[in-house]
Amino acid sequence: MKNKKLFKPLLIMVVMMGFCIHTRAQQNKLVVRMARLVIDSAQLDAYRAALQEHAETAVRVEPGVLNLYAVYEKNDPTQVTVFEIYASEEAYKSHLRSAHFIKYKTATRQMVKSLELIETVPIALATKMPHSNG
Amino acid sequence: MKNKKLFKPLLIMVVMMGFCIHTRAQQNKLVVRMARLVIDSAQLDAYRAALQEHAETAVRVEPGVLNLYAVYEKNDPTQVTVFEIYASEEAYKSHLRSAHFIKYKTATRQMVKSLELIETVPIALATKMPHSNG
Numbered sequence: 001m002k003n004k005k006l007f008k009p010l011l012i013m014v015v016m017m018g019f020c021i022h023t024r025a026q027q028n029k030l031v032v033r034m035a036r037l038v039i040d041s042a043q044l045d046a047y048r049a050a051l052q053e054h055a056e057t058a059v060r061v062e063p064g065v066l067n068l069y070a071v072y073e074k075n076d077p078t079q080v081t082v083f084e085i086y087a088s089e090e091a092y093k094s095h096l097r098s099a100h101f102i103k104y105k106t107a108t109r110q111m112v113k114s115l116e117l118i119e120t121v122p123i124a125l126a127t128k129m130p131h132s133n134g
Numbered sequence: 135m136k137n138k139k140l141f142k143p144l145l146i147m148v149v150m151m152g153f154c155i156h157t158r159a160q161q162n163k164l165v166v167r168m169a170r171l172v173i174d175s176a177q178l179d180a181y182r183a184a185l186q187e188h189a190e191t192a193v194r195v196e197p198g199v200l201n202l203y204a205v206y207e208k209n210d211p212t213q214v215t216v217f218e219i220y221a222s223e224e225a226y227k228s229h230l231r232s233a234h235f236i237k238y239k240t241a242t243r244q245m246v247k248s249l250e251l252i253e254t255v256p257i258a259l260a261t262k263m264p265h266s267n268g
Contacts (some may be wrong), residue, residue: 032205034215048257055258067261069217071166071254081168081254083203083217085263120205120215123182124189127201129219131262 030066031086032125036116039078043111048072050111051080054104056133062098064091078113085125164200165220166259170250173212177245182206184245185214188238190267196232198225212247219259 039047055068067085072078086092095101173181189202201219206212220226229235 032203034205052258055260059260059262067263069166069259069261070257071168072257074253074255077255080257119208121208121211123204123206123214124186125203125263126189126193126267127203127261127263128193128265129201129259129261129263133260 029088030122030125031084031089031092032120032122033084033086033092034118034120035080035082035084036118037080037082038113039072039080040111040113041078044072044077047080047108047111050104050107051082054100055082057100058095058098060133061100062091062095064088065095163222164256164259165218165223165226166254166256167218167220167226168252168254169214169216169218170252171214171216171246172248173206173214174245174247175212178206178211181214181242181245184238184241185216188234189216191234192229192232194267195234196225196229198222199229 051070055070058065059068064087065084066087067083069083070080072080086095185204189204192199193202198221199218200221201217203217204214206214220229
């Protein structure tokens with residue numbers, strides 16, 4: 001009888017521990033990257049439109065593309081940074097093979113003067129941003 | 135009678151339009167910034183711990199601090215980037231006056247070798263990251 005009474009709380013504990021371990025494992029798998037680009041100043045509007053469409057599409061249709069923030073610098077609009085979070089290494093590789101990524105790369109080839117891809121390690125990923133493709 | 139039937143859908147339309155205008159106005163007020171820092175290589179662990187605590191605290195306790203992503207570069211761990219989103223200019227100013235920001239600035243003064251603050255304009259802010267202070 002005593003054992004029976006303990007079963008339910010123990011089961012709940014085991015499920016909760018499993019959930020915590022799962023969440024931690026998912027976080028550890030995250031791939032966090034930055035891209036720094038310099039854009040041809042004569043093609044800024046076209047480049048921004050292509051990048052915006054690409055980022056929104058990728059986050060909307062690819063389950064493993066969690067975050068694509070893209071900004072340009074106020075003091076030098078040719079300087080663009082993209083802050084990228086993927087659920088895993090496989091999700092990142094799958095993104096590079098996607099039709100929308102290949103379309104974006106092809107369309108912007110003549111607009112990008114330089115591209116630096118930076119692998120990073122997160123220190124903090126604190127957010128309460130509304131979920132959005134925009 | 136005809137007018138009465140139209141009232142409900144028209145009301146819904148007006149409320150929805152109001153919501154869209156409100157959302158757009160909120161988005162236009164966003165302040166999106168980056169900080170690029172170079173950290174003393176002998177104090178990396180202490181610096182990361184202080185920045186992590188600061189970022190998590192700010193997003194948790196300040197309603198207008200929407201996003202603080204902080205990363206270091208795999209190839210050069212002294213290079214740190216913080217990607218910051220505030221709800222408005224007032225939220226950013228209020229953040230600079232907060233007790234936890236002043237504590238972080240004071241604690242890390244001797245760890246930071248250089249600091250570049252960059253005002254940016256968003257091209258895309260696409261995310262479906264789980265909300266987290268971590």
